[in-house]
């Protein structure tokens with residue numbers, strides 16, 4: 097049987113909201129990626145810090161996951177876009193854990209500039225099948241993509 101796990105990182109909780117919606121609809125297990133050191137300061141300073149981290153390829157330490165990835169065949173991977181790519185916490189996750197042989201289904205929340213996020217996930221997830229990715233736009237904390245589009249995508253998971 098194809099066992100699915102939702103793994104996500106979320107800073108301002110948009111990705112969390114989507115992850116929980118997917119969880120509710122599919123009944124899959126769910127796991128949040130958390131950095132050891134939380135991002136602090138106002139939003140704009142985190143945006144600046146994020147730029148430095150993305151530009152330098154910095155991978156923040158993350159807390160151990162609450163699940164064993166070996167138990168799953170498919171990873172539904174959620175990330176916000178940070179400077180046109182996946183977030184540094186997800187970079188850590190992807191470099192730390194061996195996902196080879198698994199199917200990866202990315203869901204990517206963003207403010208309208210997704211950049212090369214999905215291509216970058218495909219590039220780094222070697223020996224996996226990355227498919228069915230979805231780009232979910234938000235205006236601050238309001239989802240712009242129609243709910244029905246997201247629901248149609250969830251049904252196909």
Ligand SMILES: Cc1cc2nc3c(=O)[nH]c(=O)nc-3n(C[C@H](O)[C@H](O)[C@H](O)COP(=O)(O)O)c2cc1C
Nearest residue numbers: 106107108109110111146176177179180207208209
């Ligand atoms: C450090 C940082 C960088 C961001 N860079 C982008 C970007 O390049 N393109 C974009 O569309 N949105 C960007 N955003 C906005 C987030 O991708 C968007 O608000 C996302 O839904 C946040 O998800 P979260 O609430 O799960 O953290 C950035 C936000 C932060 C904090």
